[in-house]
Amino acid sequence: MTPYRIPYGCQSINQADIDAVVQVLQSPWLTQGPTIERFEQALADYCQAGHAVAVCNATAALHIACLAAGLGPGDVLWTSPNTFVASANCARYCGAQVDFVDIDPHTWNMDADLLAQKLEIAERNGALPKVVVAVAFAGQSANLRLIAQLADRYGFVLIEDAAHAVGASYLGRPVGSGAHAAMTIFSFHPVKIITSAEGGMVLTNRPELAERLRRLRSHGISSDPALMQVPEKGLWYYQQLELGFNYRMTDLHAALGLSQMARLDEFVARRRELAARYQVLLADLPLTLPVAQEGADSAWHLYVVRLDLSRIQLTQTQVFEQLRAAGLGVNLHYIPVHLQPYYQEQGFAEGDFPEAERYFLEALSLPLFPELTAELQDEVVAHLQRILE
Known part of the structure; x- marks a missing residue:
């Protein structure tokens, strides 16, 4: 309970949300079940994206998005200084360094013109970023058209941290459509646009990124015979192909998020x-x-x-x-x-x-x-x- 009569943000929960969670509690699946996939598909459809990967929170989403982008030791990620620390910390989790691009004095998002100037200098110095995280501050995308053009020119992976921006649009397309960013991150914390209590999502149009994101959220494990290094031994068999994490969303959280999608x-x-x-x-x-x-x-x-x-x-x-x-x-x-x-x-x-x-x-x-x-x-x-x- 907030100590203030009028908080700055607050979730809106109705009986349909409560019933959706109770239904999962009464089902065989509390986690790793079908409600997660339904939530993923609902958001992918809404955002006109090819793939959606649900995780336990948006920080986890940023982390595995950076790993899927190939970020690691010796690399650099650039982001806005006007953001929550997770937009930068995701680089440090990967062993990479962080730098920032100052904000536009009017929109308070990353200044795309300053980004262009900084990229020119970085190219001369052989120090281009591997990833740029463009934050959709307060729910509004940055100048993604220009930033995406710069990504094509300089070869960095563009991730949109749209933790604030589910339901927003940019140039007539839903945020998360993948029209500009390789991956888009959403948050479902209680003060966000919709909530799953805790939860996050990575959206992408690239099947290879989606496949790796799903593997990274679940210990780096795969049951896909095509990816295994030894022959499949049965339906029960799996292999850990890389170091992953337990970043899975539960069906309880997904049920709340899916119900909230209706509003x-x-x-x-x-x-x-x-x-x-x-x-x-x-x-x-x-x-x-x-x-x-x-x-x-x-x-x-x-x-x-x-x-x-x-x-x-x-x-x-x-x-x-x-x-x-x-x-x-x-x-x-x-x-x-x-x-x-x-x-x-x-x-x-x-x-x-x-x-x-x-x-x-x-x-x-x-x-x-x-x-x-x-x-x-x-x-x-x-x-x-x-x-x-």
Whole structure:
């Protein structure tokens, strides 16, 4: 239970969700059963993708996506500093190094023009990345058209970390369709667009990637005779072909996620309605409001504003404290990853990515979830007006 009357995010569970989970509890399959495949197929169909591989959480999804992309020791992954640490940690799990590309000052996603400049330098220095993880911050894709063109030119594998963006679209196609990224990652944490309690998914159009992703999520084991190094001994036989992990999703989690799929469009529509309402209600306050990336239609996992500190008498911390004292569970997404102690031990320092650092000093995530009523949203706005004006 959140300690705040109005949290920044909250799941929406109905009786159909509960019944779906109970049905699995009453079935022979609690895990490794048919509900997982049904959830995978439902999301693949929704996103117009060839393959979907369900795992226990989105961090696991990022990890095996990087492994499937061939990332390993001696390689480098680039991502945005304005993201959750998992977008970078997935490289470290593979023994690879991490670097960052600063954010666009308007969309707060990876700046594709800065990426292009950095790639030119890296090519001259023989230090191109093996993987680029482009984060769909707050539910909105980055400039994937340009980033995908750069992937073709420089040979890196493009993974879209769309943990915030199930239900979003880009250039008229669902996020996850594979129109630009080799793999797309979704999260089903309770504050995300739909939830499976915990869970994640990797979508791809490449059969060879899907095959390896499925193997990596289950100990590196395969029962496919075509892949075995010795003849098949029977239906019970399997071989471990590589070092994998126990990253499987359970049928219980899949049942909840599959049930939530029935309301995905409803959830996204409500989030868009609330975001549009914020855009109007907050227009006259000393805030910078979110803007759209060209071609992107956000799923609005987050509604983030930036405080215009030159026009108010309070610090960011004071604004947070007053809003939380009023019962509003405002949050901050994100502390730049390169400022985390672990990454400073890797050699990063304050000043390395100045736009992300400026953003961090001004950002404020406001409550946004499907069951947020107009009355509660008005209360959020009223508190902001009282504090900022």
